[in-house]
Amino acid sequence: MKVIEAAKFGGPDVLVPRDEPEPTAGPGEVVMRVAAVDTLFVDTRIRSGWGREIFGITAPYIPGGGISGEVVEVGDGVPQDLIGSRVLAYTSDPGPSGGYAEQLVVAGDALIPVPDEVGLDQAASLIHDGVTGMRLMETAAIKPGERVLVVGATGGMGILLVQLAHAAGAQVIAAARGAEKLALARDLGADITVDYSEPGWADRVLEATGGHGADVVFDGVGAEIGRAAFDATAPGGRFSAHGATIGGFTELDPQELQRRRVTLRGIADVQLDLDERRRLATAALAEVAAGRLKPVIGKTYPLTDAPAAHSAIENRTVIGKILILP
Secondary structure: OEEEEEOOOOOHHHEEEEEOOOOOOOOOEEEEEEEEEEEOHHHHHHHHOOOHHHHOOOOOEOOOOEEEEEEEEEOOOOOHHHOOOEEEEEOOOOOOOOOOEOEEEEEHHHOEEOOOOOOHHHHHHHOOHHHHHHHHHHHHOOOOOOEEEEEOOOOHHHHHHHHHHHHOOOEEEEEEOOHHHHHHHHHHOOOEEEEOOOOOHHHHHHHHOOOOOEEEEEEOOOHHHHHHHHHOEEEEEEEEEOOOOOOOOOOOOHHHHHHHOOEEEEHHHHOOOHHHHHHHHHHHHHHHHOOOOOOOEEEEEEHHHHHHHHHHHHHOOOOOEEEEEO
16 A cells, blocks of 8 residues: 655655555554545644654654544454444544555544544544634633634634634634635634734724724734734633744733733643543534534645645645645
8 A cells, every 4th residue: 555654854845655565453453444634734844843852753754643534444352343434533642643544553442433424524624623623612612792813714723713603603803814815714704804914904803893802812823923913812811822833832921911811721722632632523523514614625635745735735825624635
C-alpha cells in the first residue's frame, strides 16, 4: 500500500510517497481503509520543524492525526460485526503520526461511529475542529443576544463556530480576510462581517456593538490580529486565544485582563483526553446528521498530492477545510 512520509523537516516537498506492506490487525485492533485525513495548519508547522519539543516527533514520520474510513479487518477480541463500519479514529496520542496512508491499524475500542447521514469526508473534517469547536462553545456558555466575535471565521473551526454561535442566539461578528471569505461568513449566519486586513477593523467591531464590544471572542488567528480583537472585547467578556496561524498565540497582559475583568482561556484548555474527544466528536457528528451544522470542505487532494495540500494551507488559497483522500 501507499503511504506519504515526511522524510525530513522542511517545505512541502519533504512529503514523499513510499510503499509499505498492508497492515494486519493484532489483538484488540482493527484495520481501517482510510477514506479521508484531516489536514490542519499545525500539520504544516510540524512538518517544517516547529513543535518537536512539544510533540516529540522525529523525522522521518508519517503525518496525519485523525482519519475517517471503513473497518476492513478485526483482530482477536474485537467484534466481527465491526467489519464494514464507518468510523472516525485518532491515529496517535500525542502528535500526528500515520494517517497519510491507504490503510491503518488503530485500537478497536477507540473508534467513533459515523452516522449514515454524515459523509466520511465531512466526518474527517470534524475530528479536530469539531471537537475543539464544541468544547469552546461549552466553556463560553453563550447566552441569546450576546455579541460573539469569531476571528478567522472561514477557517475549518471558524466556519463551525459561526454556525454554532448563530444557533445559540448570539449576534455573530465574523472577522476574516477578503470579500469572498466575508460573503461565506454571512451565508453561514454572521450578522456583521469585518475584514481584519484593513486598519482599524477592531474599531468597527466596537461601532457595530454600540461601543459595548464582544462578550465572547474566539481568536483563531493570534499575534497582532488577536491583540486587536482583545481591544474589541467587552468588559467582563470571555476571550479564547486558541489560534496561531500568523505567528504565536495572542499574548495578553494579566493586569489588563484583571482590570477589564476578562476571562482568558488558551490552547491548554482544549487539550483533551480521548474519552472527552470522543464525546465531543460524537456531539459534532450528531449536529451535522441533524442538519444543524454544515462543514465547508474547500478542496480535497489525493494522497500523492499531499505536498500540494500543505502548500494550499500555507498559502491560504482555499476557503474552508482541506482534506487528503487516500
